[in-house]
Amino acid sequence: MESLIKPSLATKYGLCLASLATVLLELMLTRIFSASAGYHFAFMIVSMTMFGMTLGALVTWVKRNHDASQVEAQLKSNCLYFAISILISYCLQIQVSNYLNAFGPMVWITVTFLLYSCPFYFSGRVISLCLTRFKEVGKLYAFDLIGAAISCPLVAFGLLYVDAPTLLTSASVIASIAMICFAYKKNASTNRSLFISALAVCLLFGASRMVQPSINVANSDQPVDYVKWSPIGRVVATNFTGVPVTWSKVTAIESQKLPPIPQKGLYIDWGAMTVMTSGDASKENLKQIAQDVTGIGNLLRPSSTLFVIGVGGGRDILTGLEYDQKVIDGAEVNPAIVDMLRTRYGAFTGNLADRPGVTLVNDEARNWLARSGKKYDVIQCSLVDTWAASSSGAFMLTENVLYTKEAFDLYLKHLKDDGVLSMLRWGDENEPAQVERMLKLAASALRSRGITDVDKHIMLVAAQFSLSDHSIGALLVSPKPFEQKDIDTILKFSKNQQYKLLLVPGVAAVEPFKAIIQDTAILSDPELPTDDKPFFFSPTKTGKMKSSLGEPVQERGLDLLKFTLLLTSILVLLTIVIPAYLMTRRHLGALKTTIKSAFYFSCLGIAFMLVEVGMIQRLTILMGNPTYGLSVVLFSLLLSSGLGSYFVQSLVDKGIAEKKLMIVSLVASALLTMLVSYTSFYVLPSLDSISLPERILVAVVISALPGFFMGWAFPLGLNYFTRENKEIGSWLWALNGATSVLGSIFAAIISITYGIKVTIASGGILYLLALLGLL
Numbered sequence: 001m002e003s004l005i006k007p008s009l010a011t012k013y014g015l016c017l018a019s020l021a022t023v024l025l026e027l028m029l030t031r032i033f034s035a036s037a038g039y040h041f042a043f044m045i046v047s048m049t050m051f052g053m054t055l056g057a058l059v060t061w062v063k064r065n066h067d068a069s070q071v072e073a074q075l076k077s078n079c080l081y082f083a084i085s086i087l088i089s090y091c092l093q094i095q096v097s098n099y100l101n102a103f104g105p106m107v108w109i110t111v112t113f114l115l116y117s118c119p120f121y122f123s124g125r126v127i128s129l130c131l132t133r134f135k136e137v138g139k140l141y142a143f144d145l146i147g148a149a150i151s152c153p154l155v156a157f158g159l160l161y162v163d164a165p166t167l168l169t170s171a172s173v174i175a176s177i178a179m180i181c182f183a184y185k186k187n188a189s190t191n192r193s194l195f196i197s198a199l200a201v202c203l204l205f206g207a208s209r210m211v212q213p214s215i216n217v218a219n220s221d222q223p224v225d226y227v228k229w230s231p232i233g234r235v236v237a238t239n240f241t242g243v244p245v246t247w248s249k250v251t252a253i254e255s256q257k258l259p260p261i262p263q264k265g266l267y268i269d270w271g272a273m274t275v276m277t278s279g280d281a282s283k284e285n286l287k288q289i290a291q292d293v294t295g296i297g298n299l300l301r302p303s304s305t306l307f308v309i310g311v312g313g314g315r316d317i318l319t320g321l322e323y324d325q326k327v328i329d330g331a332e333v334n335p336a337i338v339d340m341l342r343t344r345y346g347a348f349t350g351n352l353a354d355r356p357g358v359t360l361v362n363d364e365a366r367n368w369l370a371r372s373g374k375k376y377d378v379i380q381c382s383l384v385d386t387w388a389a390s391s392s393g394a395f396m397l398t399e400n401v402l403y404t405k406e407a408f409d410l411y412l413k414h415l416k417d418d419g420v421l422s423m424l425r426w427g428d429e430n431e432p433a434q435v436e437r438m439l440k441l442a443a444s445a446l447r448s449r450g451i452t453d454v455d456k457h458i459m460l461v462a463a464q465f466s467l468s469d470h471s472i473g474a475l476l477v478s479p480k481p482f483e484q485k486d487i488d489t490i491l492k493f494s495k496n497q498q499y500k501l502l503l504v505p506g507v508a509a510v511e512p513f514k515a516i517i518q519d520t521a522i523l524s525d526p527e528l529p530t531d532d533k534p535f536f537f538s539p540t541k542t543g544k545m546k547s548s549l550g551e552p553v554q555e556r557g558l559d560l561l562k563f564t565l566l567l568t569s570i571l572v573l574l575t576i577v578i579p580a581y582l583m584t585r586r587h588l589g590a591l592k593t594t595i596k597s598a599f600y601f602s603c604l605g606i607a608f609m610l611v612e613v614g615m616i617q618r619l620t621i622l623m624g625n626p627t628y629g630l631s632v633v634l635f636s637l638l639l640s641s642g643l644g645s646y647f648v649q650s651l652v653d654k655g656i657a658e659k660k661l662m663i664v665s666l667v668a669s670a671l672l673t674m675l676v677s678y679t680s681f682y683v684l685p686s687l688d689s690i691s692l693p694e695r696i697l698v699a700v701v702i703s704a705l706p707g708f709f710m711g712w713a714f715p716l717g718l719n720y721f722t723r724e725n726k727e728i729g730s731w732l733w734a735l736n737g738a739t740s741v742l743g744s745i746f747a748a749i750i751s752i753t754y755g756i757k758v759t760i761a762s763g764g765i766l767y768l769l770a771l772l773g774l775l
Helices: 011-036 040-063 068-103 105-132 135-159 166-183 188-208 250-255 285-289 293-300 315-322 334-345 363-374 398-401 407-414 435-446 484-497 511-520 554-584 588-623 626-653 658-687 692-721 728-752 756-773
Strands: 226-228 234-242 261-268 271-276 306-310 325-331 358-361 376-382 413-428 458-463 471-476 501-503
Touching: 011 040, 011 105, 011 135, 011 166, 011 188, 040 105, 040 166, 040 511, 040 728, 068 105, 068 166, 068 756, 105 135, 105 166, 135 166, 135 334, 135 588, 135 626, 135 692, 188 471, 234 334, 250 285, 250 413, 271 315, 271 334, 285 293, 285 315, 293 315, 293 325, 293 458, 293 471, 306 315, 306 363, 315 325, 315 358, 315 376, 315 501, 315 588, 325 363, 334 358, 358 728, 363 407, 407 435, 413 435, 413 756, 435 458, 435 471, 435 511, 458 484, 501 511, 588 658, 588 692, 588 728, 588 756, 626 658, 658 692, 658 756, 692 728, 692 756, 728 756
Parallel strands: 306 325, 306 376, 325 358, 376 413
Antiparallel strands: 226 234, 234 261, 261 271, 413 471, 458 471, 458 501
């Protein structure tokens, strides 16, 4: 039986840095592939990460007979390979991408998967060696989690100053510093070789910065003028000169008669696009823009007050100015876009953000509106979507929180009595998916206010999109019944612009929309997006979603999810079935222990991810900015888990039985997560108007309380189940990682199907089920 080594402080620091580099690499790959290939790749990155790390852990399990000097050498060499492979994989993937595209997407995915699995393989070797070859597992696991936690604010705030490729490749420098920590000795010649190796990594890092990924944006061959990264996503500004870009086909035809003007296309990550118009545009150009379908709310309430949700390139602000709106407040969540409007392209837009009466804020619109206490004549939301994966994973789209029942309740609350909510989404009676869901939200918000004659408070028209055969639905909602003059205005405008009348009081009521406004049970509709199920854009029974260019986007996401499930199934087969067979075929007496330990660590892997993803989804709504989901929620959850792991090691050192501590850990984790699951949805909505520091404090407390006890279970289990058989430690770590991938997928599926609170509660239930592994 192997003897365990007492870890030095340098070893603990090395593990912390290796974990930091690993999670930093994973998060930056998520951001880069979301920008270059689509947000759906977030799940592939998670699977790729755990595939490489699990393979590394399994190799550690196979090569398990090492003395102290061999472990030290293994840590040093694998950490060096980890650092170098980050840079090599990055450069190779960029160089071969264009060639691989000719062979189809699955070839591209497979090669990319294998290339980037390499650094994670070496990372898995390093971390599994640390957690299975040394004593004080609790303290080592704490340093592992603390390193992972540090990566969260590093990404969130680092992207405000440098681009994603720079942060990605900087992980190699961090890994080289970890190598020095693992192998640093008082021997001068040894240290010299270490620093030479680290210097070589730094030189490779500098060379890699000369290799830049191609800038891909959907459906555009316009020359790129500027690229800016932020925690929300990459924004690419392109130059083009032409007639004013309008969404309505009729308006676009009329625009062809006008002189061309300079414009910029702003592409957020891979697909979403918004337009920035030159301040030199003529009155005729601006008038044509104002006549577009996006200006329909201003048409009903000119010379009043306007709130713009998702400013983008400033088109809705420009339209509001053309309708002589006296006060225009706009909220834009992406700091890169706000920076462009205020500074880099301020002069280009004619200082649009600084016009009299215009206020532009860098904030999530819904949260800012709740805190403002203001009421408006018009609230405008025009096709706001980005299809970008947040740094913590897919299916956490920023714009989902704009399209929930609670959000629509808030919009109506912040309208004046005769105000108008103007919402635009893709579709008409032939492609009703998005418009149907939007209409359900409006009808439910009205019925929540006790309004029964919903049909008198809603108008819906559809305009044919200028670039395809798809349509854009414009929904108008008012707390008071629309007056005849409003109806006449819409009828005249729709006739001139050739819009289809879908819902107009006393004039038109087209199915399936008529049935929705007549449905008195709309509030109990299970398909209604709520803060608990804020997935307006996720695959549903209602049909296919479209991007901001009107193209279907779900099929790709579903294909990637299926591909990830396939890879995960293979991963679980490799980590559970085959090793378990090898371990028990010669020792049948070990079968029972193997099954128990496998069950225990599988429950932990899935449960932790269910709680993590669920808390990020829920608390991001509270804080109002997806950046805080990473920098606050994930950080505090991982940090508190690390502190819990460190604390429980001190209890073990005092002689307290590990099994008793495991029971306390599992029960406390289960009770606290289930408590958070249900109380947060009753308590948090009342906190939407408190200040940001107060909301951050609430989020930290909510995530840290269960996190502290969740950090106990893994190190205690590793000690408990490896007491008689040290060699299975790496296998258990690999198994925990493989099931974590399943957990991330299950979290998305459960949240979409049953709600976020069920996702978090399911994690709690799995912590209780893990107790069966102790029987």
